[in-house]
Amino acid sequence: MVQTNQKITHLPDNNYSVKVSSDLRKIGLNPNFWYPLAQTKEVKVEKPYAVSFGGDPIVLIRTKSQQVFALEDRCAHRQIPLSMGIVCQNTIKCSYHAWEYNQTGKVVKVPYLPEGCPLPKGVKSYPCREAYGHIFVFPGTAKLAETVPFPDIKNWFSSDYKTMYFSRLVNCHYSFLKENLMDMNHQFLHRRFMGKVKPTLLENSKGDNWVEAKFKFRGEPHPSAKLVLAAGRKPESDSEDYDFDVMTITTEYPYQTLRVCPPGSDEPLLDLWVAYIPVDQEQKKNHSFGMLMIRKPKIPGLINLLWPLMRYFTNVIFAEDKMIVEAEQKAYDLQGGDWNQEIFPVLVDVRELLSQKGVPLT
Ligand code: FES
Ligand SMILES: [Fe+2]
Structure with missing residues (x-):
């Protein structure tokens, strides 16, 4: 990645209206990439x-x-x-x-x-x-196809991780979900589980085909969220203090990843890879495919015991996100255009990236 680090020192001083050259919801996902269209078990x-x-x-x-x-x-x-x-x-x-x-x-x-x-x-x-x-x-x-890189998901192969799969139909343009994942300012939506957690943006950066944001969180997560983060922690080296975990979210067109690493480590506790596949011609529906690789606890088999709780937590979070992005799509359809007043620089960058790399819908 070519890094052009831009630390945020101030918010935009205009009236927060953000100009994306065209309506992002009328931009199709670029078909010249490798996309998951089904899970192996379905075929x-x-x-x-x-x-x-x-x-x-x-x-x-x-x-x-x-x-x-x-x-x-x-x-x-x-x-x-x-x-x-x-x-x-x-x-x-x-x-x-x-x-x-x-x-x-x-x-x-x-x-x-x-x-x-x-x-x-x-x-x-x-x-x-x-x-x-x-x-x-x-x-x-x-x-x-031969010249376009195939997704490289290293931890999927690692026996240190267990993978949780997601496959869901969501009634919205893929861009709403891509924005949603990069946007850590919406913890209020997840207040049941994450209400006491306060995110801070550490830095954001971007390159030709990517946008990245690093966040830190303060406060106690809900016990089930804590469980997901605690499971793979190595007692000998990883701090128990969640305040120091760093979450890195990357949109590397057209995929997204989210990783949570304990301080000083580049071995993630959680490593998520997602792709949102437009289903219909208008691209107002998408099929979301995801793989969440969770680092296994040291005790053999413990991950399998914890799995239903981890599943429950991630399902609740995803259901809340699905509900809100579908409401965004409905609002967009009702008003007939994108009226977003986005003030968060990370999202401004993501919107720009998706506009530039996508293709106009005909
Ligand atoms: S063989 Fe397919 S429609 Fe006739
Ligand atoms: Fe969310």
Whole structure:
């Protein structure tokens, strides 16, 4: 990352109206990246699975030999979803007239076409990879897929961590959620669990494709929140004092991460990776995929005992965030535009980044 550190010394002295060159809610997520479109467990052998990216229907197919491929979910003949079809070895047959497609989307057989007749054109295929318990697809220009870095989520592989997965539909433009994650000034929303916690912005910085903010918290978190933070603490080296933990939240387009590290350590207690995938063409709905890697306590198996409580805490926080960002989307729809008066520099930077890196919605 190219660092252009900007410590906050003052708030903007204007009337807080923030100019983003275009309406952020009309900016689509750039399709030229690798995105999780389903969890591994959802795509079962020979059971086509329908997903979408920004209104483009995509079918994910797992063959008997565990190969996964992604095709446009629309038969080239009469546009029936191929996800209604039948998987045969390495091909899929449309359920209507049995046109058969291979993994590249090419029509390889039309059962009622006489031998030797040219076959009709097929459907689009998408670069597809299975990793981190998810099926990732490159929805943009396929030839760019090889050159665009695949997400690098190191702690997912570490046996020191246990991963909690999230997969939720949220009825809002993805940008509301991206702003929400970077915005630690909304602890009031989470007052039941985090009401006594006061965040302080330590520093914010940005580069060409990223924005980062570091926060410190003062005050006692709720016991269940404390549990999530306490579990992986190493008694010999990590302070018990939560006031000194540092939370680093990064938007590295198009993904986001949130890490909480004890003082002087770069081994996070919590390491969250999230991606919000627009579902519909207007991008007013998104599928949120997340992986929260929680450092395991020293006592073997203890994490499994604590897991339901940790799950409960994170579910409550996510439900509160979902409720509020969906209310933001409704307000936006009602007023027909973005009237935000954002005064927090981190969010101003995130909004700018999302505007610059996204693509206009048509
Ligand atoms: S609609 Fe798919 S084969 Fe006819
Ligand atoms: Fe929140």
